[in-house]
Amino acid sequence: MQIPFTVAPRPDTGVNNAKIGVWLFLASEVMLFGGLFxxxxxxxxxxxxxxxxxxGHMYERASDILNVPLATLNTIILIGSSVTMVMSWASLAxxxxxxxxxxxxxxxxxxxxxxIVKAFEYGEKFSHGYLPAENNFLAIYFxxxxxxxxHVIGGIIVNMYFMWPGARMWKTDPKRFTNRIEIAGLYxxxxxxxxxxxxxTIYLL
Amino acid sequence: xxxxxxVPEGHHGEDVHHTSFWRKYIFSTDHKVxxxxxxITALLFLLFGFSLVMLMRWQxxxxxxxxxxxxxxxxxxTMPGGIMLPEFYNQLGAMHGTIMVFLGxxxxxxxxxGNYIVPLQIGAPDMAxxxxxxxxxxxFFVGGVIMxxxxxxPAGAAKAGWTSYAPLSVIESMGQxxxxxxxxxxxxxxxxxxxxxxxxxxxxxAEGMTFMRMPFFVWAQFITSFLLLLAFPPLEAAAFLQLSxxxxxxxxFMPSGLVVSGEVVDVAGGGSPLLWQHxxxxxxxxxxxxxxxxxxxxxxxxxANNSRKPLRGYKAMVYSLIFLGFMSFIVxxxxxxxxxxxxxxSVFFQTTTMIxxxxxxIILTALFLSLWGGSIRFTTPMLFALGFLPMFGIGxxxxxxxxxxxxxxxxxxxxxxxxxxxxxxAPGTILAxxxxxxxxxxxxxxxxxxxTLGKIHxxxxxxxxxxxxxxxxxxxxxxxxxxxxxxxxxxxxAQDVIVYNEVMSIASWVLFxxxxxxxxxxxxxxxxxKAATDNHWDATTxxxxxxxxxxxxxxxxxxxxxxxxxxxxYSHPDHDExxxxxxxxPAEASED
Numbered sequence: 001m002q003i004p005f006t007v008a009p010r011p012d013t014g015v016n017n018a019k020i021g022v023w024l025f026l027a028s029e030v031m032l033f034g035g036l037f038x039x040x041x042x043x044x045x046x047x048x049x050x051x052x053x054x055x056g057h058m059y060e061r062a063s064d065i066l067n068v069p070l071a072t073l074n075t076i077i078l079i080g081s082s083v084t085m086v087m088s089w090a091s092l093a094x095x096x097x098x099x100x101x102x103x104x105x106x107x108x109x110x111x112x113x114x115x116i117v118k119a120f121e122y123g124e125k126f127s128h129g130y131l132p133a134e135n136n137f138l139a140i141y142f143x144x145x146x147x148x149x150x151h152v153i154g155g156i157i158v159n160m161y162f163m164w165p166g167a168r169m170w171k172t173d174p175k176r177f178t179n180r181i182e183i184a185g186l187y188x189x190x191x192x193x194x195x196x197x198x199x200x201t202i203y204l205l
Numbered sequence: 206x207x208x209x210x211x212v213p214e215g216h217h218g219e220d221v222h223h224t225s226f227w228r229k230y231i232f233s234t235d236h237k238v239x240x241x242x243x244x245i246t247a248l249l250f251l252l253f254g255f256s257l258v259m260l261m262r263w264q265x266x267x268x269x270x271x272x273x274x275x276x277x278x279x280x281x282x283t284m285p286g287g288i289m290l291p292e293f294y295n296q297l298g299a300m301h302g303t304i305m306v307f308l309g310x311x312x313x314x315x316x317x318x319g320n321y322i323v324p325l326q327i328g329a330p331d332m333a334x335x336x337x338x339x340x341x342x343x344x345f346f347v348g349g350v351i352m353x354x355x356x357x358x359p360a361g362a363a364k365a366g367w368t369s370y371a372p373l374s375v376i377e378s379m380g381q382x383x384x385x386x387x388x389x390x391x392x393x394x395x396x397x398x399x400x401x402x403x404x405x406x407x408x409x410x411a412e413g414m415t416f417m418r419m420p421f422f423v424w425a426q427f428i429t430s431f432l433l434l435l436a437f438p439p440l441e442a443a444a445f446l447q448l449s450x451x452x453x454x455x456x457x458f459m460p461s462g463l464v465v466s467g468e469v470v471d472v473a474g475g476g477s478p479l480l481w482q483h484x485x486x487x488x489x490x491x492x493x494x495x496x497x498x499x500x501x502x503x504x505x506x507x508x509a510n511n512s513r514k515p516l517r518g519y520k521a522m523v524y525s526l527i528f529l530g531f532m533s534f535i536v537x538x539x540x541x542x543x544x545x546x547x548x549x550x551s552v553f554f555q556t557t558t559m560i561x562x563x564x565x566x567i568i569l570t571a572l573f574l575s576l577w578g579g580s581i582r583f584t585t586p587m588l589f590a591l592g593f594l595p596m597f598g599i600g601x602x603x604x605x606x607x608x609x610x611x612x613x614x615x616x617x618x619x620x621x622x623x624x625x626x627x628x629x630x631a632p633g634t635i636l637a638x639x640x641x642x643x644x645x646x647x648x649x650x651x652x653x654x655x656x657t658l659g660k661i662h663x664x665x666x667x668x669x670x671x672x673x674x675x676x677x678x679x680x681x682x683x684x685x686x687x688x689x690x691x692x693x694x695x696x697x698x699a700q701d702v703i704v705y706n707e708v709m710s711i712a713s714w715v716l717f718x719x720x721x722x723x724x725x726x727x728x729x730x731x732x733x734x735k736a737a738t739d740n741h742w743d744a745t746t747x748x749x750x751x752x753x754x755x756x757x758x759x760x761x762x763x764x765x766x767x768x769x770x771x772x773x774x775y776s777h778p779d780h781d782e783x784x785x786x787x788x789x790x791p792a793e794a795s796e797d
Contacts, residue, residue: 001330001760013407017333021404028434029394035439035484039457040448042480052475120349132453136475139455143445 007176022183026190029151034192040140042202051137055129062137064201065130067121071203074117075195081110082192085159086183092178096118097107097170100181107188111156118149141202148198151191158184212709221680234335237756239342240321241649247313250349251635252720254304256710257297259713264289265692266710282361291690295364296380298688300352302367303384305389306496309348310634313497315395315433316345319402319642320425321649325748326420328411328768328788330760333404341397348390350625355383368489371458372483375450376465382451385444392441402426411747413768417523418787420746421509421516424523425502428530429495436491436534445482450476458483478546486537494533496630497597498526500637501568504590507644508572510744511580511587515773518571525564532561542610543617551610558608565601569594580776583658584742589640592667593633600628603678618688621681624674632670639666639723646727647741651754652734658726665719672712676705743784745774750786 009016044050051059059065088103125131125138132142162177164185169177226473233239263272272279276287283293324332332338353443355362356585360378363369374381410419419427446457458481461474509516518524532642536552538546572594581587603625616622639662647653683702685693692706693699740749748756751766766788774785 003331003335003409004329005333005335010408015403015408017408019405021334024400024403024434025396028399028438031435032438032442035442035487036446038439038443039480039484042477042483043457043475046477047475132449132455133473135473136456139449139453139457139473142453143449143455147445189768 006175007179016179018179018183026186029190029194033144033147033197036144037139037197037201038180040144043140047136052074052135054135054138059137059167062205065137066203067124067143068116068203070121071199074114075199077110077114078192078195081107082189084110085188088094089178089181089185092170092174094179095174100170101163101167104159104181108156108159108163111152111159115156116147118145144198148191148194151194153183155188155191156171158187189198220300223301223366232339233329234339235759236320236324236332236335237649237761240317240319242342243312243316243320243345244318246346247309247317250304250487251309253353254301254309255717256718257301257304259717260289261294261297261301262713264690264708266707268691268694269573276578292364293361294690295366295657296356296362297368299366299384299736301354305630306367306492307388308345308352310496310630311395311492312345312640313638314496314634314713315402315426315429316342318422318499318503318506318638318645319398322645322748323402323423323426324405324409325752325756326423326650327406327409327414328747328751328762329405329409330762330765332401333408337397337401341394341401344390344394344397347385348394351383351387351390355380358383365682369447369481369483370485371447371450371476371478372460372470373482374447376470382448384643385451388444389441392437392444392686395437396431399430399437401432403434406430410755411766411768414787417520418768418771419517420502421505421522422499422502424526425498425505428526429498431490431530432495432498432533436488436495439484440488441658443481443488446484447481449672452782460706461585465672468558474691479541479546479754482541482544483538486532486540486736488539491530491533493626493629494529497632498529498632500593500597501526503637503641503644504572504593506746507590507640508525508575509773509775510588510644510742511542511575511582511584513573513775514579514638515771516571517574517577518567519771519773522568522571525567529561529568532557532564536561539608539613542613556698559605562601562605562608566691569598569601584749585645585654585656585663586640588660589636589643592663593637593640594638596628596632596667596670597634598624600630600633603628606744612759615684616681618686619681620677623687624677624681627674627677631674632667636670639663642727644742645748646730646734646754647737648748648754648756650731651737652730653737653741654730654734655726658722662719662723662726665722666716669712669716669719673716674704675707680705683724738787743782745784745786746772747786747788751788 003017004010005016006018007016009019013020049058051062051065053059054065084103084106088100088107091097091099091103106137132139162181166180167177169180226349230238233242246558258360260272261400268572271287272289276284279287283290320332320338324330324771352362360380363374363375363377363379365377365386369381369384394453404424407466414674443492446455449455450457450459456472456474456476458478458601459470459472459474459476460478463470463474467518505516505522536554538550539558553642603621607616607622607625643654643659680693680699680702681687683698685699685702689696693703737754739752741754744750747766747768757763767790768787769789769791770785770787772787774780774781777785
């Protein structure tokens with residue numbers, strides 16, 4: 001038995017199954033982060049001061065607590081990784097598997113770079129005693145960036161699968177493999193997009 | 206039609222490659238097996254959730270008296286000497302709600318019927334993502350095990366109600382953490398399921414199966430899946446926040462200066478208990494429609510089939526369904542009129558709530574009108590489907606006063622609310638699910654269920670359910686709170702209506718007795734039931750007219766069907782038989 005439209009698009013809808021599946025999945029992800037952003041707004045509106053008091057010290061601006069230059073660097077890293085992700089898919093579309101390897105490797109490396117910078121940032125917070133239990137600004141900061149970090153880790157795992165074991169499909173079914181990279185790319189761009197909303201909301205506003 | 210009788214009754218013989226027992230029945234990717242797995246698990250959970258409430262009903266009818274017969278089975282932490290402790294009563298209450306909603310009805314309505322029937326009704330060989338389908342079932346299973354396991358952790362299962370309102374839930378014992386973890390698995394499961402259903406319905410419809418030719422049941426599952434897809438994630442977000450409140454001592458839901466047992470709780474504060482309620486009800490109101498829409502879908506199938514008429518106003522029903530799905534996202538705060546969220550909010554949400562009742566009424570009215578002028582066959586599934594209509598009607602009408610702030614305020618948190626939503630879900634949805642079991646059992650097994658036992662089951666169930674839930678409405682209007690461990694014994698205002706406690710409790714045990722014929726019927730019919738033909742009910746939809754009973758192991762159909770017409774062409778003037786299957790080729794050429 002063969003499931004129809006796993007590779008070729010269905011004529012009347014114009015897409016294949018995986019494409020529709022990933023868009024639906026991303027819609028639910030929007031609702032997940034949307035719920036957390038709503039919580040952020042709700043808490044911030046209700047708070048007399050924001051970010052407020054941490055360890056007996058009153059803070060006026062988020063940028064006094066968080067490291068904006070590092071987060072800017074991370075924004076650049078993630079946007080860069082989105083570009084290499086597109087390039088890896090484009091390389092497959094042009095049947096250049098060697099270039100695919102290169103760009104996919106770069107995407108994975110940039111993903112790790114993001115996490116390393118993030119880990120450094122977290123370590124800095126912990127060493128200052130900025131823990132989630134201290135205040136609601138820090139709590140929502142850690143939950144939002146933590147959940148986003150988990151999404152980055154998930155994306156890296158998917159990309160590493162397609163870099164090594166999953167890449168065997170290139171020999172047996174190149175069309176389907178190219179589609180898979182496109183799908184993985186859509187997810188990766190979404191993770192990037194979440195960060196692009198997260199960064200100004202938490203660090204700058 | 207008749208040409209299918211010529212095809213040898215195929216069981217699972219077609220499997221070319223040898224599939225092991227584990228691949229075939231346990232870790233199967235076949236939507237039919239997964240549907241049955243969901244069905245069995247969900248029925249067991251329904252029975253378990255029902256048992257919890259039967260215990261509670263003893264305490265309500267005879268407060269402080271030891272439970273007879275089975276009281277000795279319980280530990281001293283729960284029922285010393287057979288007498289139920291208040292903490293245990295709270296566990297039973299919270300877990301009854303959780304299990305019935307998330308582990309019983311949704312998996313049965315969506316996981317079981319949706320999985321089994323939707324691909325067959327749209328003419329698909331399987332779901333679009335069979336492996337995700339399997340993952341969805343096993344995530345559900347793990348979630349269920351965690352929920353059951355929470356009874357055995359120190360201080361027992363969650364006690365903060367199925368709504369888990371903060372801050373009570375944040376300061377609760379470990380059972381609440383288990384509840385949250387279990388919910389994360391259940392949410393993941395329904396997310397995977399929803400993506401799969403939507404993709405399947407959009408992509409895998411057979412040739413000729415346009416959206417407006419889809420059976421109403423498929424439409425109901427389609428909208429339900431959208432609700433699951435978009436409403437569950439905010440609860441997942443809320444579950445993460447509450448987990449963080451419990452494990453990392455954050456204060457998302459903890460207000461400043463909260464006093465528990467005379468002491469100020471040592472947290473940073475500044476959080477909002479109201480935030481939890483908003484996030485929770487943003488899920489849980491659409492969830493109500495997740496419980497109801499598949500039931501409406503089942504009832505629509507059965508009514509069209511047994512009144513031998515097309516559904517009255519199929520298009521109006523579909524548009525109502527879409528509108529209802531959309532509106533269900535903007536009515537959630539009608540659960541929160543007494544929280545002090547402000548009058549402007551109340552006005553907005555009571556307006557949307559009144560609006561959302563319109564499409565429900567349209568659907569219900571269309572179902573009633575479908576009966577008009579039909580030649581009704583009173584089969585067992587039809588009885589259950591007919592029972593659904595007035596019961597859901599009572600559930601809906603008793604909801605109107607709760608949707609308006611001025612009338613909701615005195616009724617809030619009384620038994621009236623419990624009576625209202627149980628009318629929607631128990632005599633409403635559960636009757637429809639039972640109807641679905643009797644209706645599709647011949648398709649799933651190739652055998653029929655016993656009619657006499659089915660009718661005993663129906664009459665016993667509908668009568669005893671009304672004896673359980675109607676007195677709740679009366680007690681609630683007298684002002685009896687829904688959260689009393691002793692059933693209101695110590696309150697003067699409850700004295701006039703307290704006699705109903707015993708009536709309701711006895712009715713709940715009678716209800717259990719009347720489920721025995723159903724269980725016996727289900728088990729015996731599996732092996733000994735009369736053999737069913739492929740199209741047992743002379744139905745028009747293609748799960749009956751194009752697939753054998755049971756459908757072939759891989760791919761469902763011998764040949765993928767082609768669809769030529771609308772789903773309910775019963776008693777069509779241009780056709781000799783009183784049903785004209787969707788896949789029967791048009792014109793005289795093919796008439797057999």
